[in-house]
Amino acid sequence: MTPAAGTTVQTHLRRMADVLAEAREDTSDDVPPRSLLFGLRRLVPCDTVSFSELDIPTRRSLNEQETPCDFEECASDAYWRWRHQYLMCQEVVARPPATPIALQMRDFMSVRELTNLPLYTEFLRPAKSIASVALPTAPGRTRVFILCREDPKPFTDDEMTTLYLLGPHLYAIYRDAALRRRQPVRLTERELDVLRCVALGMATPQIAAQLTVSPSTVRKHLENVFGRLGVSSRAAAVARVFPAPGAL
Numbered sequence: 001m002t003p004a005a006g007t008t009v010q011t012h013l014r015r016m017a018d019v020l021a022e023a024r025e026d027t028s029d030d031v032p033p034r035s036l037l038f039g040l041r042r043l044v045p046c047d048t049v050s051f052s053e054l055d056i057p058t059r060r061s062l063n064e065q066e067t068p069c070d071f072e073e074c075a076s077d078a079y080w081r082w083r084h085q086y087l088m089c090q091e092v093v094a095r096p097p098a099t100p101i102a103l104q105m106r107d108f109m110s111v112r113e114l115t116n117l118p119l120y121t122e123f124l125r126p127a128k129s130i131a132s133v134a135l136p137t138a139p140g141r142t143r144v145f146i147l148c149r150e151d152p153k154p155f156t157d158d159e160m161t162t163l164y165l166l167g168p169h170l171y172a173i174y175r176d177a178a179l180r181r182r183q184p185v186r187l188t189e190r191e192l193d194v195l196r197c198v199a200l201g202m203a204t205p206q207i208a209a210q211l212t213v214s215p216s217t218v219r220k221h222l223e224n225v226f227g228r229l230g231v232s233s234r235a236a237a238v239a240r241v242f243p244a245p246g247a248l
Contacts, residue, residue: 012043012162015042015043016043016162016165016166018039019036019039019040019042019043020039020166020169020173022035022036022039023035023036023039023173024173024176026177027180029181030065030177031063031174031177031178031181032051032065032170032173032174032177033173033177034065036170036173037049037050037051037065037066037067037145038067040145040147040166041067041147043162043166044131044147044155044159044162044163046131046147046148046149047069047070047071047127047148047149047150048066048067048068048069048071048127048147048148049066049067049145049146049147049148050064050065050066050067050145050146050148051063051064051065051066051144051145051146052064052142052143052144052146053137053141053142053143053144054141054142055140055141055233055235055236055239056093056140056141056142056235057140057233057235058232058233058235058236059080060232060233060236061076062141062236062239069148071126071127071148071150072125078119078122078123079123081118081122082117082118082119082122082123083119085117085118085119086119087105087108087109088103088104088105088107088108088130088132089142089144091103091108092132092134092142092144093140093142096136096137096139097134097135097136098136099136099167099168099171100133100134100135100136100167100168100170100171101133101134101164101167102131102132102133102160102163102164102167103131103132103134104129104130104131104132104154104155104160105129105130105131106129106154106155111128111129111152114128115128124148126150127148127149127150128149128150128151128152129148129149129150129151129152129153129154129155130146130147130148130149131146131147131155131159131160131163132144132145132146132147133145133163133166133167133170135167135170135171135174136171137239138199138235138236138238138239138242139201139235139238140233140234140235141235141236141239143174145170147163185228185229185240185241186228187225187228187241188224190211190221191221191224191225191228192241193211194207194211194218194221194222194225195222195225195237195238195241195242196242197210197211198222198234198237198238199238199242204218204219222234222237225237229241
């Protein structure tokens with residue numbers, strides 16, 4: 001990894017460690033700590049860094065943060081309207097990462113191709129160079145740090161390597177912050193059994209056969225789970241109870 005001009009590798013690694021240490025010491029209610037977004041912006045210079053968690057089936061934003069910038073705010077419905085053109089996001093949904101991954105828009109299309117899309121004119125403008133770190137999450141959801149630049153030059157290999165190396169640490173900090181904030185919710189053993197089956201990708205008839213109950217009983221358990229957790233989809237319930245793959 002070659003750091004920015006005038007910076008030694010040791011200095012750059014130390015700055016990375018400082019950003020992570022600052023975020024770990026941030027005990028605010030933000031998930032992830034807001035200081036982490038500002039730290040990323042210092043390490044990988046850009047106009048803005050945001051964090052977003054989306055539930056794709058219900059088209060809901062579950063969590064959003066962003067560092068201040070001069071970009072005009074775009075309507076969220078533009079994202080959902082043109083999401084099929086957002087190939088970087090589509091990749092994350094189609095192949096949910098088991099470990100954090102670093103991507104940039106240039107891997108999927110050129111600046112000219114991007115700026116000719118309604119996705120750009122209605123949602124992304126003026127950001128022409130976009131990088132992301134996608135974290136593991138439940139099926140049907142995305143959990144992503146996004147770095148945007150108006151400058152059309154792509155993120156360098158060194159900058160993408162920095163994001164790749166930071167990925168596991170960003171995920172660990174996210175999980176720690178989520179556990180601090182999350183209030184305990186008690187589910188019955190049978191409700192947990194049903195939710196584990198959902199997390200494994202089973203449909204209602206499969207869950208009923210697995211647990212030797214009727215499909216209507218499965219649906220009733222899920223209704224109870226949604227009410228206790230304050231969510232409205234299976235994906236959101238799984239993510240609430242099993243925030244990390246290992247929790248399953």
